Amino acid sequence: MNRFPGWSMKDIERLNGEKIEGKPKKKRNDGPDYAGMISSALDMLGVDHVREYKFLHDRRFRFDIAIPGEMVAVEFEGGVFTSGRHTRGKGYSRDAKKYNLAVRHGWRLFRYTTADTNKINWEFEVADEIKRLIKNPNRFANKPIAEIEN
16 A cells, blocks of 8 residues: 555556666766856855755746845856756746846846866856956846947
8 A cells, every 4th residue: 555645556656766667867977067166156256055956935037146145146057058947848838937037136146157167267266256246236138238248
């Protein structure tokens, strides 16, 4: 007799991550932990931050990295050039909803992709950029984009 009415043992094994008879469990290869690299660089600069931060209590959305006291978030978009979740319809739509909700709740958001990782020590450039924003929150206020990019 099952402890969970309506659930088969295979369902329970699947939830527990156990091997299901006859089929070996596929191993995911997510590649490098780019958000982890940014997190390490922020640690070195002494910036307090949280990984996998749930910014709305009634939603499941999480930021890769957040600095809650400053309302600054960092998202790393993986799989952009390999048709990953972030570029397919459903994933892209969910990300757009998440980012718009974040901005409406006062968050400032940094987004990065694997293209940003092509330089040596890219994670320290990212951490410096975040630290500069925290030190001077109005740095980009009311400035034309051409001025900001220079």
